[in-house]
Amino acid sequence: MTDPISAVPLDDSVEFSLRELCAACRVSEEIVVEIVAEGIVEPSGSDRAEWRFTGFALTRVQRALRLQHEFGVDLAGAALALDLLDELDRLRRAQRPSD
């Protein structure tokens, strides 16, 4: 048995540059630029070269791409679906009895 491989938490403790995010999600920079323009994720930094995405953003970009690919919706539709899913998630959590 080899040494364990470290898993990287996908939260706000990690950051990805535009290039790293594109590599992880296997998409071109143009697509990520569109995703940012749709407001699906909001990188820190003023221009593309300085953009930094959190681990949460990576998950969100992957979800948006899957929704786009597997439901045939455009990015605006994927953005809407993600917002509604987040809202649903929030409501489910709030509804859960806190005994």
Next chain:
Amino acid sequence: MEYKDYYQIMGVGRDASADDIKRAYRKLARKYHPDVSKEKDAEARFKEVGEAYEVLRDPEKRAAYDALGTRKPGEQFRPPPDWQFDYGAETDTGTHSDFFEELFGGLGRGRRASFRSRGFDTSGQIEVTLEEAFRGTERRLSLQRVAVDERGRALPTTQQLNVRIPAGVVDGQRIRVPSQGEPGMGGGPAGDLFLEVRLLPHRWFRAEGRDIWLDLPVTPWEAALGETIRVPTLGGRVDLKVPKGSQTDRQLRLRGRGLPGNPPGDQLVVLKIMAPAPQSPAEEALYKQMAETLRTNLRQAMESS
């Protein structure tokens, strides 16, 4: 290998039109897509539906599949000896059933090896206790892989992998294990493995994000007099000063005693005042003395209305 009835999986007849199939797929995808669905076996169902759609949407694959004739789902099945399917360069998604791989899997006949591509990303879930989330832990995972033998046939294998889970993971959190997805083709890099963390329920603690909640039983006199009591936290016991005159449901915050992170979570202690039943005549006498001395009526407001 078990026969799969792709029409039954999609819930359409054998004479379904391309539009019927697309419509059925969209509806099932909305129901079972792991990003959308809360169904228990969503991921498995979505893969099954995706595989069925991959065959039925493609006129050539569908015709080849139809030519096999109808069998019962789950029936043992071997493709005809002269089976040949020219599927072109690429087959779409990552994981397929053995049935699909045998019939349409490009990998099995070595045709994919001629070009270089990165392996697919894979995903899974891991269950972690709160103690493990607090300290970080290691998990041995068994991953289903497809190996290619010397004759270019695809063989399912199981690979063991040790993964270190960092401290401070929260429920629903995704973690990425680099290069542990499916292997690449033609010398291409491997995909990544994405794991979703599920925190297991704990006997006393409840996690909300990085904050940890604890219901703490205290006696009426501990709450009334104010006392320093020992409280369990994930990091060990700490002293907590219960303020004098505390009432039940009062929340006390132990800053930074929740799950680690930047910033770390807090532990929130909810006081639950419990009156022990008297266990002896002496205890009962003490309660009677309290009743006579402390003449408070907590229901006064209700009675005067």
